[in-house]
Amino acid sequence: MSHLCDCISERNFDVNRPSGAQLSTSQPFRSKSSLNNRIQEHQSHCPSRKTQKTRHKQLQDEAGASSLTFTNSSLSDISTQCQNINISSENDEVDQAVLSKKKNSKKKEKRKKLKIEARKAETMDTPQTSDFQAETSGQSDVASLKDFFAHQISPLYASTNSRYLENLRHHPQFQLSQTMQAANEYLTLHTGSLPNTPVFQTIVNPTSMSIPNSPKPVVETMTRKCYQNFLQHPLLSKTFNVRNNGEHFSMMVPGEIAGTSNAQNKKQNKKKDGGDNKFEPYISAEKMEAGLKENILIEGVLRINPKQFQHAYVSSSDRSEQDILIDGIKNRNRALEGDVVVIEFIESENGDNAEESNNKQKKGKVVYIKEIVHNRNCIGTLKLMPDKNRQKALFIPRDLRIPRLNIPFTSWPDNFYADYKTYENSLFLAKIVEWTDTRFAIGKIVCNIGQSGDMVTETKAILAQTDLDVTPFGPEYRHLYPRLDYEIPDEEIARREDCRKLCVFSIDPFNCRDIDDAVSCRQLENGNYEIGVHIADVAHFLTEDTPLDEKVADKATTIYLVERAYHMLPDELCMLCSLFPGVDKLAFSVFWEITEDAKVLSHRFSKTVINSCCQLAYEHAQLVLDDKEDSKKSFPETYNNFDYLEISKAIKIIASIARKIRRGRFDNGALRIDQPKVSFHLDPVSGLPDSYWINESRESHQLIEEFMLLANMTVAARIKEDHPSLAFLRCHPKPSSYMLTQLAKSLQLMGIELNINSAGELHRSLLEHTGPDCTDKGKEMVLNMLCAKPMTRAKYFCAHGCDDDDFHHYALNVPLYTHFTSPIRRYADIMVHRLLAASLNYRETPQWQVDKVRMIAAQCNKQKYNAKKASELSTEMYTLKYIERKSPVVTDAAVVEVREKYIDVIIIAMGLNRRIFFNNDFPGKYQCIKNDCARLSKMEITWNAVNDLPQVKQVIQVFSILQVELYRGDDMIKVETKLVRPLPEATS
Numbered sequence: 001m002s003h004l005c006d007c008i009s010e011r012n013f014d015v016n017r018p019s020g021a022q023l024s025t026s027q028p029f030r031s032k033s034s035l036n037n038r039i040q041e042h043q044s045h046c047p048s049r050k051t052q053k054t055r056h057k058q059l060q061d062e063a064g065a066s067s068l069t070f071t072n073s074s075l076s077d078i079s080t081q082c083q084n085i086n087i088s089s090e091n092d093e094v095d096q097a098v099l100s101k102k103k104n105s106k107k108k109e110k111r112k113k114l115k116i117e118a119r120k121a122e123t124m125d126t127p128q129t130s131d132f133q134a135e136t137s138g139q140s141d142v143a144s145l146k147d148f149f150a151h152q153i154s155p156l157y158a159s160t161n162s163r164y165l166e167n168l169r170h171h172p173q174f175q176l177s178q179t180m181q182a183a184n185e186y187l188t189l190h191t192g193s194l195p196n197t198p199v200f201q202t203i204v205n206p207t208s209m210s211i212p213n214s215p216k217p218v219v220e221t222m223t224r225k226c227y228q229n230f231l232q233h234p235l236l237s238k239t240f241n242v243r244n245n246g247e248h249f250s251m252m253v254p255g256e257i258a259g260t261s262n263a264q265n266k267k268q269n270k271k272k273d274g275g276d277n278k279f280e281p282y283i284s285a286e287k288m289e290a291g292l293k294e295n296i297l298i299e300g301v302l303r304i305n306p307k308q309f310q311h312a313y314v315s316s317s318d319r320s321e322q323d324i325l326i327d328g329i330k331n332r333n334r335a336l337e338g339d340v341v342v343i344e345f346i347e348s349e350n351g352d353n354a355e356e357s358n359n360k361q362k363k364g365k366v367v368y369i370k371e372i373v374h375n376r377n378c379i380g381t382l383k384l385m386p387d388k389n390r391q392k393a394l395f396i397p398r399d400l401r402i403p404r405l406n407i408p409f410t411s412w413p414d415n416f417y418a419d420y421k422t423y424e425n426s427l428f429l430a431k432i433v434e435w436t437d438t439r440f441a442i443g444k445i446v447c448n449i450g451q452s453g454d455m456v457t458e459t460k461a462i463l464a465q466t467d468l469d470v471t472p473f474g475p476e477y478r479h480l481y482p483r484l485d486y487e488i489p490d491e492e493i494a495r496r497e498d499c500r501k502l503c504v505f506s507i508d509p510f511n512c513r514d515i516d517d518a519v520s521c522r523q524l525e526n527g528n529y530e531i532g533v534h535i536a537d538v539a540h541f542l543t544e545d546t547p548l549d550e551k552v553a554d555k556a557t558t559i560y561l562v563e564r565a566y567h568m569l570p571d572e573l574c575m576l577c578s579l580f581p582g583v584d585k586l587a588f589s590v591f592w593e594i595t596e597d598a599k600v601l602s603h604r605f606s607k608t609v610i611n612s613c614c615q616l617a618y619e620h621a622q623l624v625l626d627d628k629e630d631s632k633k634s635f636p637e638t639y640n641n642f643d644y645l646e647i648s649k650a651i652k653i654i655a656s657i658a659r660k661i662r663r664g665r666f667d668n669g670a671l672r673i674d675q676p677k678v679s680f681h682l683d684p685v686s687g688l689p690d691s692y693w694i695n696e697s698r699e700s701h702q703l704i705e706e707f708m709l710l711a712n713m714t715v716a717a718r719i720k721e722d723h724p725s726l727a728f729l730r731c732h733p734k735p736s737s738y739m740l741t742q743l744a745k746s747l748q749l750m751g752i753e754l755n756i757n758s759a760g761e762l763h764r765s766l767l768e769h770t771g772p773d774c775t776d777k778g779k780e781m782v783l784n785m786l787c788a789k790p791m792t793r794a795k796y797f798c799a800h801g802c803d804d805d806d807f808h809h810y811a812l813n814v815p816l817y818t819h820f821t822s823p824i825r826r827y828a829d830i831m832v833h834r835l836l837a838a839s840l841n842y843r844e845t846p847q848w849q850v851d852k853v854r855m856i857a858a859q860c861n862k863q864k865y866n867a868k869k870a871s872e873l874s875t876e877m878y879t880l881k882y883i884e885r886k887s888p889v890v891t892d893a894a895v896v897e898v899r900e901k902y903i904d905v906i907i908i909a910m911g912l913n914r915r916i917f918f919n920n921d922f923p924g925k926y927q928c929i930k931n932d933c934a935r936l937s938k939m940e941i942t943w944n945a946v947n948d949l950p951q952v953k954q955v956i957q958v959f960s961i962l963q964v965e966l967y968r969g970d971d972m973i974k975v976e977t978k979l980v981r982p983l984p985e986a987t988s
Contacts, residue, residue, distance in 0.1 A: 331365035340371035405443030537586040538823040556863035558825035561874040582639035598660035613642040621700035658703040669760030669813035676911025716818040727799035739790035778894030796857040888967040
């Protein structure tokens with residue numbers, strides 16, 4: 001352990017010394033008396049050395065050996081300047097000063113001998129015996145010390161010895177200069193890793209924010225956050241504790257901070273940095289392309305199990321085969337959820353036993369990331385390392401699929417190390433900047449979002465986590481669309497079909513403010529009906545290839561959260577386009593001539609001007625369809641001389657035809673898998689949920705749904721015919737036949753027949769297991785959840801180069817489909833509007849490049865998925881907040897899966913998925929009876945006798961209906977779930 005030598009008084013160094021100043025050689029070497037004074041001074045400062053006698057001899061030896069000796073240093077090899085300084089030349093000058101006063105030939109020979117030995121030690125870099133020298137690190141550090149000594153310290157100390165120069169390592173100004181150089185090198189290699197914080201505009205007050213005598217130019221250009229963290233950097237903090245705003249320094253010995261020696265740390269780090277923790281390099285792009293052509297490699301989208309992040313999957317090109325397993329983080333090779341990856345198969349451990357190998361799941365590893373889809377952002381908390389490391393902190397993402405991050409000190413929030421408890425409940429947005437080690441990635445803090453558990457903070461976290469841009473449109477876009485007082489010009493009306501006298505009305509959710517669509521109905525002279533679907537003509541106002549159009553294309557979709565919607569369009573443009581009643585609006589319309597039996601005879605398209613006569617909610621329309629007496633009383637205001645009777649009659653006609661269209665659609669093989677959706681009533685003051693309900697698909701929803709589907713299919717056929725290469729369409733690929741087959745086999749063993757030959761057969765199988773009571777409802781929810789897992793995502797695509805099978809929509813069982821009916825909230829619909837307008841000669845044919853259309857389709861797919869995920873997370877957050885406020889909540893749940901240590905359930909009243917763990921605290925005995933078919937596994941429970949309650953046995957399997965208790969956990973946003981002890985009569 002190094003001792004601490006002479007303290008440097010302020011008069012002994014000059015920070016303003018010119019860079020070319022040289023060390024003075026005019027000072028004589030220390031006399032014997034000065035040496036004795038130094039020994040006494042050392043005794044007062046360093047009483048903890050082994051013996052005063054040993055130290056006395058060392059100082060005497062130094063008086064005779066004038067050469068400077070440096071070996072390995074504990075400091076990093078940061079500064080490489082001045083490495084060619086001739087140390088020995090200065091020592092020769094010092095020797096001359098000493099020799100001039102010493103005439104004795106024996107002493108002269110002794111000094112020469114010592115000088116030669118010292119030079120040998122310096123050349124060979126031989127470790128010396130002193131504790132301090134054992135921690136030194138080489139010639140580059142010598143250069144740094146010499147440079148600092150030459151330019152920062154007064155020449156008064158030119159005649160000092162090596163011990164003094166060695167102790168310059170502990171000087172705060174030298175430590176700071178070394179830290180600055182390290183930071184500059186770090187920022188050169190990691191551009192932009194420091195957060196954007198205001199730069200000091202004036203010189204920092206030395207008494208409050210600076211180290212004494214620190215270089216002012218450096219301080220002036222540092223950010224406040226960065227400077228505070230520099231004071232905590234190990235190069236400073238391992239030697240000095242900065243206290244009292246930099247006015248007081250208490251010395252600390254390097255190596256003692258972590259409780260281990262440097263040698264031990266190096267040994268541990270070497271062991272930790274073994275080759276097994278490093279990722280394999282990616283193959284070249286040329287090799288990747290060749291491998292795909294030869295079918296040696298497989299391309300696909302990576303999916304990571306959110307509850308077991310070690311397991312990731314890529315769908316096999318053959319949908320009849322099981323998904324390819326990517327087992328372990330190393331095999332995943334830095335790919336994250338949604339990335340388009342190229343994988344290579346890993347040979348089976350069974351070797352040449354092909355029969356056994358075929359029965360096992362194929363495994364692979366990622367060798368190339370073809371498209372990075374995941375934004376590498378994550379939400380989580382920032383903690384100190386267990387060893388209180390001052391160089392890096394630990395970032396723990398909420399999403400277990402993302403690795404833990406090492407955050408360097410330059411990215412820490414203000415005063416994090418000294419006051420880390422202040423940030424214990426803070427949520428941060430972090431970004432992965434480097435990932436070479438399987439255990440940790442290197443990241444940076446983007447921003448502090450706020451306190452965990454706060455609803456505003458949690459909403460911000462959801463939006464950041466899902467990479468959704470909710471930035472309002474700035475004033476720079478304002479001139480690109482009309483104001484709300486816009487009046488339709490006469491020449492524009494003349495170009496369109498005037499439908500302002502039709503009975504046009506809208507049916508939407510209550511308080512809906514973005515009304516994309518409206519419907520109309522009139523009876524023709526031949527007895528048939530003309531039913532129209534009228535869609536807001538957003539493309540008329542959104543000029544193509546303008547900055548506003550590019551911004552909207554990037555947003556791609558409106559984001560619906562529980563408490564509010566973030567619109568794809570500027571709010572004023574949304575209001576201008578929305579089909580509010582009593583106002584002339586521009587629309588793009590589809591008309592069909594339909595018989596009373598729902599047979600479509602013809603269709604046509606037209607740009608129109610409409611004036612809606614009524615804005616209904618689904619509840620209003622449902623009251624009309626149910627012939628409720630109070631339907632007229634609650635009916636909304638009407639316009640254009642249409643009254644309740646005329647509008648209600650039109651609603652019933654449209655509903656009647658829609659009912660028949662729907663029946664025919666499912667008879668022709670369509671599939672619908674409903675997932676429960678929860679809505680909340682929020683307290684108007686606090687904004688917190690005070691009640692909830694499950695949305696049900698009723699006839700009022702279905703009548704609108706059927707005609708929107710019909711419009712989308714009709715438009716898809718037209719744009720595919722007129723624009724075979726540029727058609728912007730939507731498809732739904734077939735599900736994994738392997739997963740469906742395995743599901744059907746397991747359900748068959750449970751007495752449930754599931755026909756998976758087609759979408760229609762699957763739909764009819766599911767209908768057999770629906771019912772009004774709790775058991776049937778729970779069974780229906782579990783079946784829907786199990787059947788949804790093998791399904792693939794529907795996606796937008798460009799028609800160019802696609803085979804006929806690529807156009808098919810599996811769930812709808814139709815050959816062509818697109819989105820046309822919601823241009824206020826989907827950019828894909830605007831693309832379709834432009835194509836259809838060109839087909840009808842309202843505009844020139846788009847001269848789009850195929851790659852551009854594909855890029856827009858990919859962005860729409862990404863944003864639609866992210867918006868859907870954000871909506872689900874928002875619903876889950878408000879559900880958990882409701883449970884927290886009403887805790888505890890006892891309710892029914894249906895079992896989805898049984899495992900050895902836990903069961904997965906779905907809360908029937910909320911549609912909420914929860915996992916119930918069994919641990920040592922469980923009040924009874926439990927045993928999982930495994931089956932080769934995992935879904936047939938059972939959990940046998942024996943509840944202990946408690947007070948007056950006897951011992952109870954319970955058997956849990958898939959579809960079992962249980963009572964569970966939901967209650968607030970220790971975490972601020974965590975809700976725990978536990979099993980409720982059943983009554984004796986309920987266990988049989």
